[in-house]
Amino acid sequence: MGFLEWATSPWGQLVPIHIAWFLIWVAVIAGFLFFIVHAAYLRYFAKPKEFAGNISPSEAARIPEHVPRHSLTARLFHWIMAASMFTLLFTAFLPRVGVQFPWVTYHWIAGAVLTASILFHIIHASFFMDFWSIWPDRIDLRDAWRRMMRAAGKPEPPPDKFAKYPLENKLYHAAILAAGLSAIITGVFMMSRVRTVFFPRNPYLFSDMTWGMMYVLHGLAGVGLIALIMVHVYFGLRPEKRPITKSMIFGWMSRDFYLKEHDPKRWVVETSPSPSPSSSSPSASNQLRGRGLSDAG
Amino acid sequence: MAVIRDVMAAFELFQPTSVADAQKLLEQHGPDVWVLAGGLDSFDWLKDRIKKPKVVVDLSGIGELRGVRTLGNDGGDGIEIGAMTTLTEVVNHPIIKQKYDLLAQAAELVASPQIRNQGTIGGNVSQDTRCWYYRSGWPCYRAGGNICYADAPEGRNREHAILQADRCVAVNPSDSAPALIALDAKFVIRTRKGERVVDAEDYFVGPDIDITRLHILQPGDLLTAIRIPSTWAGAQFYFEKIRDRNVWDFPLMNVASAMVTSGDGSPGDGSARTIDRIRISVNAAAARPLRLKAVEDAVRGKPRNVATGEMAGKLAVQGAVPLQFNTYKIPLMRNLVKRAIVGAGSATEEATWAS
Secondary structure (H helix, E strand, O other): OOOEEEEEOOOOOEEEEEEOOHHHHHHHHHHHHHHHHHHHHHHHHOOOOOOOOOOOHHHHHOOOOEEEOOOHHHHHHHHHHHHHHHHHHHHHHOHHHOOOOOOHHHHHHHHHHHHHHHHHHHHHHHHOOOHHHHOOOHHHHHHHHHHHHHHOOOOOOOOOOEOOOOHHHHHHHHHHHHHHHHHHHHHHHHHHHOOOOOOOOOOOOOOHHHHHHHHHHHHHHHHHHHHHHHHHHHHHHOHHHHHHHHHHHHOEEEHHHHHHHEOOOOOOOOOOOOOOHHHHOHHHHHOOOOHHHHHHO | OOOOOOOOOOOEEEOOOOHHHHHHHHHHHHHHEEEEOOOOOHHHHHHOOOOOOOEEEEHHHOHHHOOEEEEOHHHOOEEEEEOOOEHHHHHHOHHHHHHOHHHHHHHHOOOOHHHHHHOEHHHHHHOOOOOHHHHOOOOOHHHOOOOOOOOOOOOOOOOOOOOOOEOEOOOOOOOHHHHHHHOOOEEEEEEOOEEEEEEHHHHEOOOOOOOOOOEOOOOOOEEEEEEEOHHHOOOEEEEEEEOOOOOOOOOOEEEEEEEEEEOOOOOOOOOOOEEEEEEEEEEOOOOOOEEOHHHHHHHOOOEOOHHHHHHHHHHHOOOOOOOOOOOOHHHHHHHHHHHHHHOHHHHOOOOOOOO
């Protein structure tokens, strides 16, 4: 049982044509296994989170009750990307597991929407957001080491609180970026093999071997995205992550959650000039334009 | 790629004598099994060693799959044709000739007398496409690959699809299929879950739904019979097949229509009869035989004359996308649809197409 399917081209060359479709089920099973292992670890083995440093009550009082996290633009991008990604996965893999429908047109339209939204996101994140906030830094790596050692019972100082995004979030972003860009770039070329409004058909744009590798990469990225998105949805539904999920809907997270998980020094939120009862009211805090909001765009 | 045309690859042969036994074998061997009816499509694949099934189930010994039976009192509810009934039997059957002559006309134009003696109605509607890139064993979409060799600037695609192509541009080559669609036939399929009866047009699938097969049969399924209701018995029929060699060839395109008209008059003059009911279907224009519902709706209630025929022809080809070498199929289909409505005699008048 190979991971790829091969065929003999008209010129007698053995070329890969696509991935073996059982990999769909490998990805699905891997996703479910992750759920089980992670949920069991948190339920039975994980120790309570401990962070270094504490914020003073006076500083805490200056944090708005609703901490802006994702701008409307960023949230729209996220949900458009999510809708197109789900459409792509369902249209790609449901026909492979026996649910037959005319999928190609929906697939390339969703692919075009995803491509456009990703291009927008690259420009938006590069020029209008804090580009580096989503990439792991030295403190993330140091703290990851500390957390691992402490989980193993080794003496290590507690890690700092997170910046705007926890390391897991940053690593997930990197993984989805790699899989997503692989699928998008190969998918754009593959559009020249079907009838779309974008390109004239040209099945001979590349050699059979290059096309084969492109189909393989597209398939591997696709099944990888199945597992990645399953994990993403799982975390989105977990109770302790719900404030983060809600922030992708409403744009903000509560001051309590912010102070519990995030380091105000690493994720700076514009605070009110002096602690006062009015500054902590939702209406007043919503008027604050913090760096956190501009980070999120 | 060398094609070996001497001996077939080895396979295990089963020759059941009942539908129940055949179905058990199909379920037992699943996707490894090849169903052999008349063998005219099958032996090409097997002798060319393009298809190498592990198991072949030969249906020729199953008597219950042969013959034509009447349904209801004196055939008042139509007829049922066993899937293994030969095309010659279909052509010569008195009830088919009397009431459903459209099917007899279509079956009589299939290939040659020798082939009709061996070929079956079930095999004719279930046969695979004749696209030579696919039949030569090239790894095209239909063969599970990722390319269509015919839909390329230098591809040989004179015989290929002008409608409903989706990556693959192969066409369905059956002559009897459009006639059965026009007659509103039902296909009886034995599946793992029991008997399933589908409308003739729903028996066929295009590449948008399933690019690797032309019909809905899944591994384990068996087409056992075709039922033709009496709805269109004795209607006015028209069948025409265009092919390169009139003695023996697959269709470049064919058309079948069944029509009920009322009133007096003749096509071509002002007193034409009115089209009350009509079903019309073409094949070899797409990967599945197409029932032209839009045309049926457009001409129903209209006079059966040249103007209606031309309007129908124009409507039929809307959305057609020709390939490099098959643009001729658009006027061909337009004219065939016109003739199927007006009749060959009147339709031979000089066409007045605007384009």
